[in-house]
Amino acid sequence: MAKQKKAPRPKAETPKGFRDYFGAEVTGRAEMLRTIAGVYHRYGFDALESSAVETVEALGKFLPDVDRPNEGVFAWQEADEDGRGDWLALRYDLTAPLARVYAQHRNDLPTPYRRFAMGPVWRNEKPGPGRFRQFYQCDADTVGTASMAADAEVCAMLSDALEAVGIPRGDYVVRVNNRKVLNGVLEVMGVDQGETREAVLRTIDKFDKVGEHGVRELLGKGRLDASGAYIDGVGLSAEQVEPVIRFLTSKGADNIATLANLHAAVGDSAVGVEGVAELDQIAGYLGAQGYGPDRIVIDPSVVRGLGYYTGPVFEAELTFEITDEKGRPRQFGSVAGGGRYDDLVKRFTGQAVPATGISIGVDRLLAALHAKGRLDGVAQGPVVVTVMDRDRIADYQAMVAELRTAGIRAEVYLGNPKNFGNQLKYADKRNSPVAVIEGADEKERGVVQIKDLILGAKIAENATLEEWKERPSQFEVPRSDLIAKVREILEGQADA
Amino acid sequence: MAKQKKAPRPKAETPKGFRDYFGAEVTGRAEMLRTIAGVYHRYGFDALESSAVETVEALGKFLPDVDRPNEGVFAWQEADEDGRGDWLALRYDLTAPLARVYAQHRNDLPTPYRRFAMGPVWRNEKPGPGRFRQFYQCDADTVGTASMAADAEVCAMLSDALEAVGIPRGDYVVRVNNRKVLNGVLEVMGVDQGETREAVLRTIDKFDKVGEHGVRELLGKGRLDASGAYIDGVGLSAEQVEPVIRFLTSKGADNIATLANLHAAVGDSAVGVEGVAELDQIAGYLGAQGYGPDRIVIDPSVVRGLGYYTGPVFEAELTFEITDEKGRPRQFGSVAGGGRYDDLVKRFTGQAVPATGISIGVDRLLAALHAKGRLDGVAQGPVVVTVMDRDRIADYQAMVAELRTAGIRAEVYLGNPKNFGNQLKYADKRNSPVAVIEGADEKERGVVQIKDLILGAKIAENATLEEWKERPSQFEVPRSDLIAKVREILEGQADA
Numbered sequence: 001m002a003k004q005k006k007a008p009r010p011k012a013e014t015p016k017g018f019r020d021y022f023g024a025e026v027t028g029r030a031e032m033l034r035t036i037a038g039v040y041h042r043y044g045f046d047a048l049e050s051s052a053v054e055t056v057e058a059l060g061k062f063l064p065d066v067d068r069p070n071e072g073v074f075a076w077q078e079a080d081e082d083g084r085g086d087w088l089a090l091r092y093d094l095t096a097p098l099a100r101v102y103a104q105h106r107n108d109l110p111t112p113y114r115r116f117a118m119g120p121v122w123r124n125e126k127p128g129p130g131r132f133r134q135f136y137q138c139d140a141d142t143v144g145t146a147s148m149a150a151d152a153e154v155c156a157m158l159s160d161a162l163e164a165v166g167i168p169r170g171d172y173v174v175r176v177n178n179r180k181v182l183n184g185v186l187e188v189m190g191v192d193q194g195e196t197r198e199a200v201l202r203t204i205d206k207f208d209k210v211g212e213h214g215v216r217e218l219l220g221k222g223r224l225d226a227s228g229a230y231i232d233g234v235g236l237s238a239e240q241v242e243p244v245i246r247f248l249t250s251k252g253a254d255n256i257a258t259l260a261n262l263h264a265a266v267g268d269s270a271v272g273v274e275g276v277a278e279l280d281q282i283a284g285y286l287g288a289q290g291y292g293p294d295r296i297v298i299d300p301s302v303v304r305g306l307g308y309y310t311g312p313v314f315e316a317e318l319t320f321e322i323t324d325e326k327g328r329p330r331q332f333g334s335v336a337g338g339g340r341y342d343d344l345v346k347r348f349t350g351q352a353v354p355a356t357g358i359s360i361g362v363d364r365l366l367a368a369l370h371a372k373g374r375l376d377g378v379a380q381g382p383v384v385v386t387v388m389d390r391d392r393i394a395d396y397q398a399m400v401a402e403l404r405t406a407g408i409r410a411e412v413y414l415g416n417p418k419n420f421g422n423q424l425k426y427a428d429k430r431n432s433p434v435a436v437i438e439g440a441d442e443k444e445r446g447v448v449q450i451k452d453l454i455l456g457a458k459i460a461e462n463a464t465l466e467e468w469k470e471r472p473s474q475f476e477v478p479r480s481d482l483i484a485k486v487r488e489i490l491e492g493q494a495d496a
Numbered sequence: 497m498a499k500q501k502k503a504p505r506p507k508a509e510t511p512k513g514f515r516d517y518f519g520a521e522v523t524g525r526a527e528m529l530r531t532i533a534g535v536y537h538r539y540g541f542d543a544l545e546s547s548a549v550e551t552v553e554a555l556g557k558f559l560p561d562v563d564r565p566n567e568g569v570f571a572w573q574e575a576d577e578d579g580r581g582d583w584l585a586l587r588y589d590l591t592a593p594l595a596r597v598y599a600q601h602r603n604d605l606p607t608p609y610r611r612f613a614m615g616p617v618w619r620n621e622k623p624g625p626g627r628f629r630q631f632y633q634c635d636a637d638t639v640g641t642a643s644m645a646a647d648a649e650v651c652a653m654l655s656d657a658l659e660a661v662g663i664p665r666g667d668y669v670v671r672v673n674n675r676k677v678l679n680g681v682l683e684v685m686g687v688d689q690g691e692t693r694e695a696v697l698r699t700i701d702k703f704d705k706v707g708e709h710g711v712r713e714l715l716g717k718g719r720l721d722a723s724g725a726y727i728d729g730v731g732l733s734a735e736q737v738e739p740v741i742r743f744l745t746s747k748g749a750d751n752i753a754t755l756a757n758l759h760a761a762v763g764d765s766a767v768g769v770e771g772v773a774e775l776d777q778i779a780g781y782l783g784a785q786g787y788g789p790d791r792i793v794i795d796p797s798v799v800r801g802l803g804y805y806t807g808p809v810f811e812a813e814l815t816f817e818i819t820d821e822k823g824r825p826r827q828f829g830s831v832a833g834g835g836r837y838d839d840l841v842k843r844f845t846g847q848a849v850p851a852t853g854i855s856i857g858v859d860r861l862l863a864a865l866h867a868k869g870r871l872d873g874v875a876q877g878p879v880v881v882t883v884m885d886r887d888r889i890a891d892y893q894a895m896v897a898e899l900r901t902a903g904i905r906a907e908v909y910l911g912n913p914k915n916f917g918n919q920l921k922y923a924d925k926r927n928s929p930v931a932v933i934e935g936a937d938e939k940e941r942g943v944v945q946i947k948d949l950i951l952g953a954k955i956a957e958n959a960t961l962e963e964w965k966e967r968p969s970q971f972e973v974p975r976s977d978l979i980a981k982v983r984e985i986l987e988g989q990a991d992a
Contacts, residue, residue, distance in 0.1 A: 023542045025545075053511055142910065348505055
């Protein structure tokens with residue numbers, strides 16, 4: 001009989017575009033989410049955790065950046081009796097599930113319903129460097145009120161949340177724009193519907209990249225792009241283009257000046273006037289609470305999401321510079337966004353329900369804090385009690401139990417204890433602050449050796465046990481002083 | 497032209513077997529996970545968050561309760577250029593991803609690697625009452641050491657974790673068994689391989705349900721089950737059956753007696769003797785740290801997972817009675833389990849890597865605490881500042897800003913303020929402890945009305961504003977005393 005060929009071993013890899021998070025990456029994010037949840041909670045928002053899996057029918061085509069239905073999500077078909085069950089998919093954001101939840105439970109929920117949600121979302125997109133197909137979002141939305149007070153509230157809350165996680169005032173700004181103002185401008189331009197309108201919207205979306213001049217060209221005759229390719233323009237006259245340029249560049253010295261500029265830009269368009277009035281109200285509410293333009297500012301150059309939202313649009317940007325992969329300084333940019341979307345629930349119930357909210361990109365915010373050196377990124381390891389005598393593991397376990405009871409993170413070395421150097425290498429790899437040694441000699445004399453590993457880290461790797469013991473960063477204390485001495489060393493390290 | 501039929505509205509429903517979690521359900525679970533993470537961390541375990549999505553190849557067939565490959569998971573195929581990419585799936589537990597992570601990153605991880613992980617897992621199973629297809633697990637495992645000290649450690653940690661979340665000593669017990677002891681027993685019985693061995697293992701798994709007598713019948717000639725159907729037996733002689741019955745019922749008055757009974761049951765089987773020695777070591781380590789049989793006990797009647805694990809097996813049971821849906825008292829039962837699985841990583845690397853760990857069923861544990869009334873399940877809502885004059889929302893927002901700055905959860909009512917009764921109904925639905933009223937009259941006199949809603953809850957729904965103001969649970973204080981009075985009421989409610 002021929003020998004059966006063994007099945008090849010499976011590859012130990014995450015799927016493309018996914019990654020694992022270790023230690024401080026996990027606890028740092030959990031801490032940030034907890035801090036943000038604390039702010040949201042204090043504002044009266046209630047937690048919601050919807051299922052990660054939704055029917056494709058319920059998710060709909062909400063994904064803002066994707067035109068094609070069912071593209072961009074991870075989806076599969078349920079196998080029912082006929083093998084043709086519902087199509088299910090992983091949620092791609094936390095807004096589409098909110099719409100479903102609100103439609104499903106609206107009779108049991110308060111009106112307005114303030115809710116926050118945090119958790120991973122999944123996008124079936126081409127992964128790239130630093131671009132993953134699973135990432136965290138952290139949203140807060142108010143459903144069921146058209147009041148601009150709700151919009152002002154989420155902006156204030158976003159500002160508070162950023163400061164709570166460690167972005168100081170001055171290092172961020174929340175910018176506010178309004179889709180209705182843009183609609184008014186389009187009306188004034190005579191392009192408030194049809195294909196031209198869509199083309200204008202798409203062009204405005206490029207304002208961040210191509211600037212005022214670029215938008216002028218793209219709305220007019222066209223433009224040579226960076227690669228030398230000619231991009232056809234929308235074909236508007238220079239005169240027609242003027243109002244939208246005026247809109248995009250209408251930010252003045254303060255909110256009052258900006259609002260006056262916007263008033264001029266929308267002329268007598270009813271929707272435009274309404275949009276300006278909304279911005280005026282938001283600025284008023286925020287000003288009364290002390291949120292000045294150093295924190296939240298009316299800024300019509302914010303165009304991200306203008307096509308998606310129906311009223312006010314918000315974007316939080318970090319204003320400090322970081323150094324990118326190629327060593328060049330650049331602005332860190334956007335870490336949160338949001339806006340008003342007044343027909344969220346309509347596809348389920350037929351009734352328009354006003355809603356407004358914000359979404360914080362937690363992973364980007366963590367990256368920003370790392371870039372600024374405000375998170376050290378390496379969690380302190382446990383105190384390691386070394387094993388000098390493998391018959392006395394129970395004694396060493398009693399030591400760590402004492403340390404833990406005193407609130408000190410601690411563990412017994414559980415690898416092969418034969419080679420003492422390996423125990424030190426292990427402690428090093430764990431980022432341990434302190435190692436404890438109790439050999440037969442120490443046991444007899446009723447003492448323990450306590451080693452400050454932060455002080456001694458550099459030479460530890462190659463030292464013999466005897467050399468290591470002679471280091472000035474090592475202390476011999478009575479066994480009964482174990483906890484006190486370890487605590488003293490840890491406190492000294494924390495102060496350093 | 498015929499009228500185009502509108503597409504039907506999507507159903508606002510979770511997929512079958514999924515559900516949403518609201519308010520206190522979410523924060524209660526987050527709090528429990530944080531508490532358990534604190535215990536795990538203090539024991540030196542590091543956090544790991546692997547991706548929710550794995551390749552089916554990497555997941556393998558680890559799912560303990562499912563015999564068929566790829567059954568039981570939610571899986572789909574990636575669309576690559578040829579439309580035939582990798583099969584991906586949602587993780588069904590946190591152990592299979594640990595195997596993949598350890599195999600992938602083993603050169604960068606310490607040995608042994610102690611890690612904890614918490615998060616949702618997904619099972620593509622038939623949903624039932626109280627049985628969901630997404631639920632939380634909370635695992636801790638030590639990879640890379642064969643030492644029984646690691647097994648003792650995770651049992652002690654499990655015990656600590658249960659007490660930390662509010663299960664008092666005496667209300668739970670961690671039972672420890674060992675697969676090797678069973679293997680020894682099977683050797684003694686002469687059924688240590690082949691189909692008979694599998695049949696014996698499957699039968700033992702039913703010990704919880706059918707008891708000693710049932711197992712005797714099922715291993716022998718067969719048995720009439722509760723429905724009257726005859727179940728064929730394995731066909732062993734009464735004499736052959738004896739050792740396994742002796743094993744299952746070998747729990748003695750204390751660990752020493754149990755271990756002596758087990759010694760007798762395994763005779764001179766080498767693997768059996770090894771298994772008994774392992775249990776002896778675990779009991780020794782735990783005893784030295786003060787974890788007596790009131791917390792952790794050797795108990796060979798624990799059979800869950802014996803087919804899955806390769807050495808020690810652990811199960812944490814809550815020992816108090818609860819009342820089930822039909823009003824009958826019953827034991828709450830298992831909330832956590834685990835054991836040693838020494839070939840976890842082998843399918844990736846070819847090398848056997850010893851590992852042991854525990855998994856806490858967080859949702860069951862939460863249900864247990866609810867059943868015992870140890871979680872109140874209703875989160876306190878925010879202080880609601882009512883809107884008596886819609887032109888003064890900015891003033892009301894300033895009030896809530898003051899309250900929040902004082903650490904008090906608060907919000908302005910943002911629904912339609914016209915009907916004051918609706919504002920009170922809203923506060924009621926929110927579980928608000930306090931409502932604040934400042935109408936034109938109060939504003940003029942420089943006072944606010946502060947209403948204790950917990951006291952006044954019962955009559956609030958039907959009262960008019962005037963009736964409501966007359967309640968003794970309502971206080972008029974100077975505007976400047978707002979924070980102090982609200983705090984006083986909240987503290988009084990907390991003491992009540």
